[in-house]
Amino acid sequence: MSELHARHRKVLPDWLAFYYEDPLEITHGEGRHVWDAEGNKYLDFFGGILTTMTAHALPEVTKAVSEQAGRIIHSSTLYLNRPMVELAERIAHISGIPDARVFFTTSGTEANDTALLLATTHRRSNTVLAMRNSYHGRSFSAVGITGNRGWSPTSLSPLQTLYVHGGVRGRGPFAGLGDAEFIEACVEDLKDLLGHTRPPAALIAEPIQGVGGFTSPPDGLYAAFREVLNAHGILWIADEVQTGWGRTGEHFWGWQAHGRSGPPDIVTFAKGIGNGMSIGGVIARSEIMNCLDANSISTFGGTQVTMAAGLANLSYLLEHDLQGNARRVGGLLIERVRAVAAQDPGVREVRGRGLMIGVELTKPGTDLADPGRAAAVLEAARAGGLLIGKGGGHDTSALRIAPPLSLTVAEAEEGAAILEGALRSTQ
Incomplete structure (x- = not known):
């Protein structure tokens, strides 16, 4: 050793x-x-x-970090922060969400935790739908919706979580079906589940499950789910912590493989946007983001130095395709x-x-x-x-x-x- x-x-x-x-x-x-x-x-x-x-x-990111660190590293969200506003403007524009608002956090875990707070407050329900084999972070609430036994150290949770079929195409009771039949079976399972419970606040789902082994459903599953969710007023949270920013190649966001019904109500992101700096965040329609009726701040979310890194990294990513x-x-x-x-x-x-x-x-x-x-x-x-x-x-x-x-x-x-x-x- x-x-x-x-x-x-x-x-x-x-x-x-x-x-x-x-x-x-x-x-x-x-x-x-x-x-x-x-x-x-x-x-x-x-x-x-x-x-x-x-x-x-x-070089573009390290230069931006160094120059910003030479001016000011941190001030908290209690003060105006130009780099944070500039990065939020760019992310809101490319999110596809109408009238989008952006809140920055320090990690994907915190981003998902915030999304759950927004969804449960907006919907006045602590019931959440999640996918089997999923992973959403290390916080108490995120562990409570994680559908992967190896990464869920406790069954205690502030949320009531109901797990849905569909995140894994090649295993489970519907694995032998064709893609269209697979989607139909998962949708029928979702409908049946919703018939036995009060309407949940939201479905949270990774377009491609990261910790779960890079598994995913057929394209279009979450669009089909969305039609059912909309009928019940249930929000859709796309966990893009691993799939965002063009990693899947075919799309900038993973949800776009399922996008015929429009963008999610809430998108969470982290990891790649900072290229190693601690950036996470939530994008949501204004009426969802603004549903909280108490004061809140973020001490370390959106610090000037991390926002400078995010701006430089996003620019490089887009300019170099x-x-x-x-x-x-x-x-x-x-x-x-x-x-x-x-x-x-x-x-x-x-x-x-x-x-x-x-x-x-x-x-x-x-x-x-x-x-x-x-x-x-x-x-x-x-x-x-x-x-x-x-x-x-x-x-x-x-x-x-x-x-x-x-x-x-x-x-x-x-x-x-x-x-x-x-x-x-x-x-």
């Missing part, structure tokens, strides 16, 4: 999860690469859990991974879109999850110079691939080759 690891264990909680038997200390990064304390270089295909969205040490790059390079990468997986009897499915790709591992000849092999592949990939993530439902057996959106074709090929070697070495 390293000296730093030993010190960590003495002063930090046991439940803080690590990757790798010998945990990695990352000391610096550049572009799509990072280096550890021993000088080893890695191609980063996980980006600090989809947070370093654009690139490590992106990183959404288009995610579509093009992500399409190449997923096909390359699928070609590798076709030769591996332990790969059940390769799924995803853009630069958000999941590889589900099972014990050959079965549908049983294989978390042991997933951990082994992570170790082997690290040894080959590649960092990836993992996730999944009851068992963590899905590899998660989510490089910065500026990934090049050559880096995609390099990463796929390392992953191929890691899979072969663990068969």
Whole structure:
């Protein structure tokens, strides 16, 4: 055990999860690469859990942070804040939500917590619909709506949560149906559920489930859900913490794959917008955002330095069409991974879109999850110079691939080759 690891264990909680038997200390990064304390270089295909969205040490962002820090770092929301207003204006415009208001937080967890506060207050109901296999954060309320047993340490909650089918296409009672029949069955299940309860405040759903292993329903499911929700006055919260900002390639927001009924009532975001700085937030129609009748502030949400980073990062992303790059390079990468997986009897499915790709591992000849092999592949990939993530439902057996959106074709090929070697070495 390293000296730093030993010190960590003495002063930090046991439940803080690590990757790798010998945990990695990352000391610096550049572009799509990072280096550890021993000088080893890695191609980063996980980006600090989809947070370093654009690139490590992106000059435009580091310059904006440095210049803003030289002026003022923080003042709280009790004072006017020009960078916060400017970023809110840009996000409101690209959200697709009419008369949108934006509230900044420090994380995706806090963003989802705020969305739940708004929805339950606006609807005067503490009942929330959530998806099975979902993950929405670490706070008391967010844990209470998380449908993934591995990330839900308590059943106590201030909310009554009802879980809905549909977040996982390839498993569960409707897995054998065609896409249209799958959507129809999930909608009928939702209708039946609503017939047995008082109208909930909202449905919260990730367009692609992140911690759940990059699973998703067929396109259009949430639009079909929306028709049912609208009939009952129930709000739709799209958790875009991992899917926003063009990561899926085909769309800027994940909800747009389900958008025939218009944008969600509330969108939450975080992670990539700050490119590593602590930014989260909520976008909602004005009548929802303004429903609170008590004073509120945010001490650290929307600080000048994080807003400067967000503005520079968003500008870079749009000016360099990183959404288009995610579509093009992500399409190449997923096909390359699928070609590798076709030769591996332990790969059940390769799924995803853009630069958000999941590889589900099972014990050959079965549908049983294989978390042991997933951990082994992570170790082997690290040894080959590649960092990836993992996730999944009851068992963590899905590899998660989510490089910065500026990934090049050559880096995609390099990463796929390392992953191929890691899979072969663990068969």
